[in-house]
Amino acid sequence: MNNFVLITIGVTLLSCVFVVMGVHTYSAGRAQQAALVRRLSSAGELGHAGRQRRFRRVDRRLRRTKLGRRIELKLGATGLDFTPGEFFVYTLAGIVGVWAIAASLLASFFGPVAALIALWGANAFLNWQRAKRTEKFINQLPDLTRILANATQAGLALRTAISMAAEELEAPAGEELGRVANRLAVGHSIDDALSELSERLPSRELVVLVTTLVLSSRAGGAIVGSLRNLTVTLEQRKETRREVKTQLSQVTVTAYAIPVIGIGSLLMLDAIMPGALDRMTGAFIGQTAVIVAIGLYTVGFALIRRMSKIDV
Template structure:
């Protein structure tokens, strides 16, 4: 073998070793970066778990009130931590107390606490109702998807997983949560019952009962789901008509409450200090409390009269 051929082979071998070494160096660098980032992520998660808000979250979850409130936040679709919600309520209450205490009278500052808490929880309840209504409006489509899936021979857990991918939120999010619970080992009946508890309504109750009966004893599930789909579609149209008819009365209730609160500011604007002077006397304080009670009673009465359980 000549020296030129030997030198060429040594050069090729050196190049191959160099390429292999460079590759190993690159792979090692990437692995070290991944380990470093993983360690940083774990450190960040550990710091978050030890943060004051995380500790407050853990403390609130131990109480029954905290666990129920967290469930309501998730049902309402609010991407907010439990501690953040509680601190927001407390902060809004303090701001309202200071503002009304200075703007009108001390008695309004005290009442503001109840008003802010009632208003925020009323908003939370409204968001829950809106999300439930949106979920209920998707039930006919959900029944059709489940009917088609079961007709194709898919099991109910698989059909639910498929429906979660096809439907938009909130039905998609709730079904994904249910499908995930089943995948993690929760029995089908318990997972589907939790769905009914999270989104309680007569329509979902009928659909869930049909699925439970079918999972236990079998039956003509496809035809039942198709009949339910048609019935739910009719009920959706009926609900929409009723809500349209009652929309004016509901607006009247909120207008009445706004007029009550605005009247105090109007009087105080026309006669600065009038509300504060009234609150300093017994007769004036009684008049203020009576008018506030009347406006509140009127607001609640209109809402109750326009609330239908259908």
């Protein structure tokens, strides 16, 4: 009987010890989680060089919507130091400002038209920044493949080679490879990390590089020889793209000059005959003519840009 009492007391004391240890571990985990949340929140509210984020409430609400997620993905590919909330507010303010300026300088009819053009321009600006960043990244691909080839030839693993390339290369290649290295460090596979990179900066050259690295990581093989051959090919494509861009520069300028000429003609007409735009857009036939003219200018701009776009 005495042994049973002693065993019961011992088990009870041991259970109490485990309970205390569990409560301590749970409290420490909660404290670490709270510290991590605070650190991530402060990182999200601060931009590059410690810039304080604006419109945090708008940003938090916007990120929950489909529009906010789309803006966040586009901003992530452009490398701009803006949150979705900041970009949304600035775009909205720009639309209102353009509406007021167009309505005061031209006519009240041109206010909504200018607002729609400003909305399209905001999206076009993100696409242009994304294309510009992708172009810079493509120009850095020969150096990237050369670094990866040298690192793998020296016996380093592919993950280590990517981290080394992220430290040596400048932006945007260094920043994008840094994201890939961070993904790999937290347990993501090479396939997923490189696939996300190719989705952010879509290009044929990057797809070829990603495919080469993924296949080499899966099946092995002569990755050094493949990377060196790819380096030579990328250098040749880089020179070809530069020559094509130079040859088509005049066509590109023409595409942007056509809409500018149309807007300039409207301003000239209103300056020569004050109030002419108000009288013209005051009738239904005048409004229809303006809308048709804007549509024709848009079609002309799109056709010229499409004809000057040559995939190399």
